[in-house]
Structures are given as C-alpha cells and as structure tokens.
Amino acid sequence: MKLKTNIKPKASVLLVTLGTISIIGVGLATYLTMVKFESQATFRSLAWNTAIPVTEAGIEEALTQLRYADTTNQNLSANGWTNSGGLYSRQRTFRDGSQYSVSIRPGVAPAQPVITCSASVPMPASLPSFYGMLLGAAGTSDASPSFASRTIQVTVTNTPLYGGPTSLGLINMNGNNVNVDSFDSMDTKYSSNGRYDASKANDHGDLATVSGLTNVFNVGNANIKGHIHTGPGGSVVLGPQGSVGDAAWVNGNKKGIQAGHFSDDMNVQFADADVPFTSGSQGPSGPATVNGTTYDNVVSGDASLGTGGRYQFSTLSGSLYVSPGANVVLYVPGTADLTGIVLGTNATIKVYNGTKTGSGQSANMGTGAGASGGHSWNFQYYGLPSVTSISYSANATYTGTIYAPQSNLSLSGGGNNTYDFVGCFVVGNLSMNGHFNVHYDEALKRFGPNRNFVITSWNEL
Secondary structure, three states: OOOOOOOOOOHHHHHHHHHHHHHHHHHHHHHHHHHHHHHHHHHHHHHHHHHHHHHHHHHHHHHHHHHHHOOOOHHHHOOOOEEEOOEEEEEEEOOOOOEEEEEEEOOOOOOOOEEEEEEEEEOOOOOOOHHHHHOOOOOOOOOOOOEEEEEEEEEEEEEEOOOOOEEOOOEEEEOOOOEEEEEOOOOHHHOEOOEOOHHHOEOOOOEEEOOOOOOOEEEEOOEEEOOEEOOOOOOEEEOOOOEEEOHHHHHOOOOEEOOOOEEOOOOOOOOOOOOOOOOOOEOOOOOEEEOOEEEOEEEOEEHHHOEEOEEEOOOEOOOEEEOOOOEEEEEEOOOEEHHHEEEOOOOEEEEEEOOOOOOOEEEEOOOOOOOOOOOHHHEEEEEOOOEEEEEEEOOOOEEEEEEEEEEEEEEEOOOOOOOOEEEEEEEEEEEEEOOOEEEEEOOHHHHOOEEEEEEEEEEEO
C-alpha cells in the first residue's frame, strides 16, 4: 500500500506567523506613538517652564529701570524704552528665539507702578517622526517653530529708605533734655515754610533698632514723641524721667512707655552704601567767587540727567558751593569734613564717602553741615563700609539725611539749641548725649530716597 504525504505548508501556520508579526508591529507602533506624545508633552512642558525665567528677566529689567529712573523722572524713556500714552515699553529677543515684551505703567500716588511682561519661548518645529524613532533619531522640520507664551503682571511699591531714625545696633540716649519728635516739611499744617516749627510739631518721631538684644535701646530720661521698635526679642530700658508716647502723653509729663508704643517687630535689612559711579566724573573745580564769597570749589550740573554734576575728590575739606538748582553727586573715598558745604537755592548734593573695604575711617559733620533752609533730602550723606565713625556737635543745624549702616553716629549735646538734627538717619549704633533734639521729617517717606522697588503682587494673566 502506498501512502501519500502532503509536503505543502499549512496556510494556518503562515497566518499565525503573520498575525503574530502584526500584533508585535501594532504593539511597537503603539509604544513608539506613546513615546512620541510623551516627548511632545515633555518638549511643551520644558518650553512652558522656560518661559517663566524669560518673563522674570523682563520684570527684572523693568525693576532696574524704575530703580535708576524712578516714576517721577522723565528718564523712564531712557535705555531703549519707548513711551506711548504714558506706557513705557521694552522688547528683547535672544539668540535661541526666546523673547519678551515688558511695559511699565507708572502709578500716581497712592496707586503703585504696574509691570506687565509677556514672554515667548520656541518649541521644536516638529516632534520625532515614527520612522525617525525607529532609527533612534529625532525628526526635524523646516517649518517655523511654534511658541509657548506666558504673561505675568506684578504691582510694585517703592518703600522709603527713611521710615524713621534707625540703628542697626545699640541706641543710647544719655543725659537730660533729649527730645525726639517729627514734622512734615511739605505740609503747612506741620511746618512753617518747610522748616521745623515747635508749635506745629507732630508725634511720629519713631525710633528703631534692628537688633534683638536685651536692653538694646536705652531711652534714659529722653522724651520721645513716637513709637519704639526693636528687632524680635529686643527690649528697652528707661530712666526715671523717660517718656515714650504720643504728644498728649509726653506733654502731660507722663513717664514710661504709653501702651501700644513699643513693639519688637523691626525685621529689615539695610544694604551697604556703594560707589555711585566708576567713570565720567570731574575733579575739584578750583577756587571761585560767588556773590562776593570765595569758595575752594564750586560745583554744578545735574547728575540725574547726565549733564555734568558728577565729581570725585580724593578728600574733602575747606569750602564747597553747590550752584543754585544743581543736582550734584560727589564721591570722596578719603577723609571728609562736610562743614564747609554751602547749598545754593534749590540745590541738592549727595555725598558718598569711603570705600567698600576697610574700616576705621571717620567723617565730620562739624557744627554746621547740611542744608540751610532747604529740605532734608537736599543734603544726603552716604557712608560706605570703611566709614565707621561720624561725629556731630550741638549748637548747630544739620538738615539732611545720613545713611551709613556701619558707622557709629555720635550726637554730642551740651548746648541749648532747639534746632539740632532735622531729617533722618540709618546708622550702625547711635549715641545721643544731653540737650539734643531730633526732628524726623515725615516728608522723606514721599520725597526722599527709597529702598528700591519691591513686588507686592504677582499674577499670571
């Protein structure tokens, strides 16, 4: 008997094989598609997150523009910014295609400036293709890239540098007849022709120390019409005649600290004063006669507008006259005696003294430095870190501000002049010795130097 053998392969085997391959192919395609969309999500997320640093860069540029131009200065349109209907704008594009457009809308008090910044970051023109992933390579495309965009709007405020006489360390008020109060040189209710008037004095003569040490504030027998602030945990010691409170409390001869007039909530940092410029300054001008008086130097110009007004003297002594209407910045790295500075009508001078390194340097306010008949911001002294001592004697009028966080300020009394220190100061340590009066000018909160703009609200649009 002859048997027949079928040597042809069964179709079912081929179908099974093809089916298996198809399933594996579909699975691989599904996996690669999933990887593709995962990559897509990753690229989009990366671009989305990268847009925030670009936006922040625009906001930082706007803050810098406000810092150096201020909202009351027409220089807001400087440095490449353009003005359109009171809205100041600036655009930048980076080499990777990222870009931002930022604007500043200055606020009119009590409104604050508003900064709006829109940033765009390019995403890949196309995502990896199916065949590209099979080959392990990312696909490319000649199509224009799409962008991930975000818009941030922030409100900023410019906090005053001089919220009240402040020390970073000890405050020691020795002797009797030490008085602290306030007035407002820009308010006729609290001043007479911009000058301190005892009959119009206010009771916002707040004193503060950043330190939180025990007994860091020695009131002694002083009369303080205002509040006392120390750093967290700080405490105050009073003499038997010491009085701290509002005008009714102090004038009523009540002793001690009135309820609600002490707190240990002073938690503020003060940056070092810095060199105001590194180039473009003039040296001493030499002797000149003004209105029949000969001065060792006469300075002029407007430093804020770039029309002169920037001077650098190695040391300062003798007499210096600031021309009427001038806005002068003077840098003195060496010793400085400020008693010979005379301001013309509506003149302003900022004196930067010392260096960023070193210590042991002193400055002398003598018995007559400061603006005479002007506002307290017309005469501003900035002590750099090397200036560790500032002296000032009574029986003189100092109208101005002192910012020297590393310095020990000594206000030596002994006289009976009731118009002693008018304005404000921020110093390292404060010592006041008898018969000395400090009158804080509240107008400094509105017209004086500031601590730079800080963000008060942040919203994504």
